[in-house]
Amino acid sequence: MTVKLTTARASSAAPLVAVIGAGPAGLMAAEMLANGGVSVDVYDAMPSVGRKLLMAGRGGLNITHAEPAEEFRKRYGARQKEISPLLDAFAPTTLREWVHGLGIATFIGSSGRIFPTDMKAAPLLRAWLQRLRSTGVRFHMRHRWSGWMPAGEGRIGLSFATPQGEQQQQVQAVVLALGGGSWARLGSDGKWFALLEQAGIALAPLRPANCGFDAAWSEHLRERFAGQPIKAVSASLVDADGVMHRRRGEFMLTTNGVEGDLIYALSAALRDTIDAKGSATLHLDLLPEHTAARVLAEVARARGARSLSSHLQSRLRLKGAKVALLHECLASAELVDPACLAAAIKALPLRLLATRPLDEAISSAGGVCFTALNEQLMLKDLPGVFCAGEMLDWEAPTGGYLLTACLASGHAAGRGVRDWLKG
Numbered sequence: 001m002t003v004k005l006t007t008a009r010a011s012s013a014a015p016l017v018a019v020i021g022a023g024p025a026g027l028m029a030a031e032m033l034a035n036g037g038v039s040v041d042v043y044d045a046m047p048s049v050g051r052k053l054l055m056a057g058r059g060g061l062n063i064t065h066a067e068p069a070e071e072f073r074k075r076y077g078a079r080q081k082e083i084s085p086l087l088d089a090f091a092p093t094t095l096r097e098w099v100h101g102l103g104i105a106t107f108i109g110s111s112g113r114i115f116p117t118d119m120k121a122a123p124l125l126r127a128w129l130q131r132l133r134s135t136g137v138r139f140h141m142r143h144r145w146s147g148w149m150p151a152g153e154g155r156i157g158l159s160f161a162t163p164q165g166e167q168q169q170q171v172q173a174v175v176l177a178l179g180g181g182s183w184a185r186l187g188s189d190g191k192w193f194a195l196l197e198q199a200g201i202a203l204a205p206l207r208p209a210n211c212g213f214d215a216a217w218s219e220h221l222r223e224r225f226a227g228q229p230i231k232a233v234s235a236s237l238v239d240a241d242g243v244m245h246r247r248r249g250e251f252m253l254t255t256n257g258v259e260g261d262l263i264y265a266l267s268a269a270l271r272d273t274i275d276a277k278g279s280a281t282l283h284l285d286l287l288p289e290h291t292a293a294r295v296l297a298e299v300a301r302a303r304g305a306r307s308l309s310s311h312l313q314s315r316l317r318l319k320g321a322k323v324a325l326l327h328e329c330l331a332s333a334e335l336v337d338p339a340c341l342a343a344a345i346k347a348l349p350l351r352l353l354a355t356r357p358l359d360e361a362i363s364s365a366g367g368v369c370f371t372a373l374n375e376q377l378m379l380k381d382l383p384g385v386f387c388a389g390e391m392l393d394w395e396a397p398t399g400g401y402l403l404t405a406c407l408a409s410g411h412a413a414g415r416g417v418r419d420w421l422k423g
Contacts, residue, residue: 014039015421018171020145022049025389025410026177032414034135045144050125051186057121064092064400066112075401079394082370086408102127173384173417180364180390181206202369208361209395211267212259213352221328226255228321234285239269240276265397271355284348286322296342365395376416388413
């Protein structure tokens with residue numbers, strides 16, 4: 001079904017615009033619009049604003065990253081070309097200055113990640129909402145966008161499901177900032193996908209990003225080591241296109257498989273390789289500070305009556321969950337062969353079978369294709385309808401890149417609406 005909207009601009013001293021989605025992208029679009037003298041109504045299906053932002057900040061709100069711009073942009077992978085113009089207008093340095101403008105101090109951590117001084121999301125969100133309300137932005141919670149409706153000349157008709165029943169609104173432009181498909185309980189449930197699909201908009205399927213993966217663990221590992229961290233390791237993967245990916249860091253063993261920052265950094269390549277080949281093999285260097293020669297020399301030393309676990313702990317300080325992984329991934333004959341064991345310590349093959357479900361992922365890939373949008377993030381086939389945030393078809397690792405691009409896209413969409421309303 002193709003939806004036809006009548007959207008010629010109607011004259012108004014303060015054009016009325018709806019922003020649907022009260023996450024970072026939607027709030028930034030609302031701020032840009034309100035600062036331009038536009039009358040803004042923000043709608044969201046949830047009872048309160050910014051729920052996913054608050055959840056993301058529970059362990060410390062990672063605002064952005066301080067690495068050089070060229071390296072920063074590479075984090076967006078296949079969508080670097082599309083995201084770069086958004087960052088030109090709202091760079092990480094600009095974002096940090098914007099946070100300071102809310103009265104929130106920031107600092108750069110040892111890894112280059114940037115955080116509020118108190119590490120919390122709530123003070124930032126409170127200050128932001130106060131500023132938005134002071135500029136006249138109105139909020140309508142428990143309003144779930146349910147589709148389009150007929151509208152008068154120069155208007156776009158919107159329908160909302162509310163606790164009081166269906167409500168309708170006619171506006172001059174719309175910013176859709178509805179999130180991706182992960183963390184449905186916080187509002188990002190992807191239900192908008194069907195509405196845009198029915199309207200004939202080009203969409204890429206929603207898929208997990210920054211997610212965990214399933215592995216065929218033994219019952220022993222599930223019971224004894226689920227929840228244990230694997231620290232100070234290096235991981236490498238040859239993806240379906242033959243490209244080598246390498247990262248250092250740590251991750252966690254789970255009942256079903258693996259998750260954590262190191263896994264999230266490789267999740268796009270792992271996911272796409274599984275899609276192409278049915279599984280992906282991650283090679284783990286359990287002792288990246290040791291040369292292969294040193295590992296072999298220590299493993300080959302006579303251990304006498306000591307168990308293998310005691311020997312590895314004594315000679316290489318290798319113990320606990322790392323040794324459990326060796327037992328999990330190697331055959332008995334390989335464990336007692338010094339050459340095979342040493343090789344495995346430096347490149348342990350860990351076979352991953354599937355991504356965890358979309359709703360468990362930190363973020364999602366897929367959504368509105370950039371080919372469906374113009375440079376101002378307006379849908380080419382629905383004039384006056386703009387898109388921003390995670391509902392666009394891009395992905396990035398954790399580390400501040402997700403929030404930065406969401407805010408930058410909201411900034412671009414809000415500016416795009418202002419330009420469009422000017423004709």
